[in-house]
Amino acid sequence: MTDLRSGTPLVEMRNISIAFGGIRAVDGVSLDLYAGEVVGLLGHNGAGKSTLIKCLSGAYQADSGEFWIEGKKAQIASPRDSRNLNIETIYQTLALADNLDAASNLFLGRELTTRFGFLDDARMEAETRRIMAQLNPNFKKFKEPVSALSGGQRQSVAIARAVYFNARILIMDEPTAALGVHETEMVADLIKELKNQGLGIFLISHDTREMMDLCDRVAVMKNGQLIGNERVEDVTEDDILSMIIMGKNPKKQQNYQN
Amino acid sequence: MTDTTEASDASAETKSGQQDLGLIGKFLKGTEIDTRLLGMFGALALIWFGFHIYGAVFNGFGAMLTPRNLWNLSVQTSSIGIMATGMVLVIVTRHIDLSVGALLGVTGMTMGIVQVEILPQYLGLGHPLIWIVTATIGILMGMTIGAFHGWLIAYRGIPAFIVTLGGLLVWRGAAFLANNGKTISPVDSTFQLLGGGPYGTIGATGSWVVGIIVCIAIVWMMVSSRRSRQRHGFAQRPIWGELTVGGTSCALVIGSVLLVNSYPWPRGIVNQYAAANNITVPPEGLFISHGFAIPVLILVVVGILMTILVKRTRFGRNVFAIGGNPEAAELAGINVKWMTMRIFMLMGSLAGLAAVVASARLNSATNALGLLDELYVIAAAVIGGTSLAGGIGTIYGAILGALVMQSLQSGMVLIGFDTSVQQIVVGSVLVLAVYLDNLYRKNVK
Structure with a gap:
């Protein structure tokens, strides 16, 4: 890995492993992420991308390995720990409570309260309206349970939740899977903007073309192992595809030949 | 005030401006009344007037809508209503508690022993502290048993259905053993006031x-x-x-x-x-x-506190989040296990409180105390609009549901139906109510 980045990485995962019933879903993966950088995670279904990311977001606990966040070793035993480290996650399933409205979902687990300790629904709704006006100006269904929303609207609620709390590190697991062309473009713009604000972003997607556009670096996984971790400028789409399919890094082989 | 109409309010907003809603639609939109609430009141009115008219026509006397009967009805509803408010939270989080009746029985029996056989030895018969100590012990005991159930469910992963089904048998048996099946009566005279009666x-x-x-x-x-x-x-x-x-x-x-x-x-x-x-x-x-009976006031206070808990606190919001999507709640940093345990603790405490009311009303602690109550409590919550799929339910609905159940029961007693007929009617009404509720939800969507 030739890399010109300097300073401490926002995230450093060292030798992360996790197994489920004998299957090594993630097998000794080390990966880092710098401020203002978008790192794309690629691989087939079951390659271990989501599992790796879920270890970072606290949904799973890694069997072994270390997390270093902004230069400090961190224990991530639950989603709460992860949130306290300013890591926000947009899950593939969106992780929304369908029976609650947008504001309740946005502030889930971090509800705003009045000075008497009661929920401040009016302020939460006002804040939701404020952030939605930036993210998705067409969003109007503030009073309805999110089950009544379209896929794109639900997605924007999940994105708003991750963005609202001033995350330093953002994990997006297939954020555009359920979206139309226009909405996908909006998400892409948002990723660029957040990157310019200095956030570090892990992005999972199956769309190689999209990844080439958005990411600074791509990391490819197969069978739980990290196959390649390359700057986007240094690889072609074909290189990436062959890493995904063959599980071999052509760049590395070239290096050997040279 | 209500979720459903606020929803329609917002959708009307997006359609930009008023459309011809019709007179009823306009009224509902302007008042933001939950149509389900109206339906419950409608059912209640139907039951009340139906039994009254039936009594007037066939028995020569309509006993349903008399101050005496309605007052009694309010007292009879209290114990079931108190527990139904807790059952809402249990069912909303996709659990069930089949043990509340047995819990009521064992705490009632324990309180009977405490106030009749133990406390008078130390405090003297009729001491004003007896009722407070007794009620506190009853509620704490309910809470402890609830905590144990909740722990088994949340931290040991045994389904709530099984834990509380076991609890039903265990605590019913324990209530019998506690006093060898003997009835304890009368209870402390101050304690008795908590159950109503002319002085209460x-x-x-x-x-x-x-x-x-x-x-x-x-x-x-x-x-x-x-x-x-x-x-x-x-x-x-x-x-x-x-x-x-x-x-x-x-x-x-x-x-x-x-x-x-x-x-x-x-x-x-x-x-x-x-x-x-x-x-x-x-x-x-x-x-x-x-005037108002004390147990009714207890029910009202419980109802208000539980409504505040559900609507206005983080605890309540998290309960509904767990019911809507347990995985999402966990990912949002909510401690689902601890929440589950606390919900069962709350349910247990309310069963203890209901035991205070029920045993005080009977002026005795008997083995039959709270028998089959779990079914009436669950029925009350479900008739009141609590969805067994989780995530949906209201406190006022459950209390109204308890009132509907009790009104049916009371009405049938007044016109002289057999117990067996009563059971058939109550069972059928429960199924019908849930079916109508399903239809209602589909239409709203």
Whole structure:
């Protein structure tokens, strides 16, 4: 890995492993992420991308390995720990409570309260309206349970939740899977903007073309192992595809030949 | 105030402006009344008038809509209603508690032993502290058993159905063993007041005071909610809508005050009371009102506190989040296991409180105390709109559901139906109610 980045990485995962019933879903993966950088995670279904990311977001606990966040070793035993480290996650399933409205979902687990300790629904709704006006100006269904929303609207609620709390590190697991062309473009713009604000972003997607556009670096996984971790400028789409399919890094082989 | 109509409110907003909603639609939109609430009141009215008219036509006397019967109905509803408010939280989080009746039985029996056989030895018979100590022990015991159930469910992963089914048998058996199947009676005289009865009421003046305080609270709540909406620039309810809702609510409160005040003490009690207080009873008799019964006030206070807990606290919001999507709640950093355990602790405490009311009302602790109550409590919550799929339910719905169940029961007793017929009717109504609720939900969507 030739890399010109300097300073401490926002995230450093060292030798992360996790197994489920004998299957090594993630097998000794080390990966880092710098401020203002978008790192794309690629691989087939079951390659271990989501599992790796879920270890970072606290949904799973890694069997072994270390997390270093902004230069400090961190224990991530639950989603709460992860949130306290300013890591926000947009899950593939969106992780929304369908029976609650947008504001309740946005502030889930971090509800705003009045000075008497009661929920401040009016302020939460006002804040939701404020952030939605930036993210998705067409969003109007503030009073309805999110089950009544379209896929794109639900997605924007999940994105708003991750963005609202001033995350330093953002994990997006297939954020555009359920979206139309226009909405996908909006998400892409948002990723660029957040990157310019200095956030570090892990992005999972199956769309190689999209990844080439958005990411600074791509990391490819197969069978739980990290196959390649390359700057986007240094690889072609074909290189990436062959890493995904063959599980071999052509760049590395070239290096050997040279 | 209600979720459903606020939803339709918002959708109307997006369609930009008023469409022809029709008179009823306009009324519902302006008042933001939950149509389900209206349905429950409708069912209640149907039951009340139906049984009254049936009695008037076939038995020559309509006993249903008399102050006496409605007052009794309010007392009978209390114990089930108190537990139903807790069952809402249990069912909303996709669990069930089959043990509440047995819990009521074992805490009732324990309280009977404590106040009749243990405390008088140390405090003396009729000591004013007895009822407080007894009730506290009962509620704490319910909470402890609930905590144990909750721990098994949340931290040991045993399904709630199994844990509480086991609990039903275990605690029913424990209640029997506690006093070898003997009935304990009578209970402490102050404790007895918690169950109602002529002395366990707050009288005409007290009822007026309560009624007026409640009306003031209703008006204050409406004003403050309007202010809060104004501050954030949200849509306001039209003034006529506010007046209709406020006026109807206050009228209901005042109406119930008038009702309970028009039910006088029976002559025997009046004479007893007059003799004890050196009052001469005039020949035409003294009219002393019952007023609200203490257990009903307990139910109202529990209902208000539980509504605040559900609607206005993080605990309540998280309960509904868990019900809607347990995985999402966990990912949002909510400690689902600890929440589950606390919900069962709350349910246990409420069963303990219900045991206070039920044993005080019977003036005894018997083995049959709370028998089959779990089914009535679950039925009340479900009839009140709590969805067994989780995530949906209201406290007021459960209390109204308890009132509907009790009204059915009471109505059938009044017109002389057999117990077996009563069971058939109650069972069928439960199924029908859930079916109608399903239809309603589909139409709303």
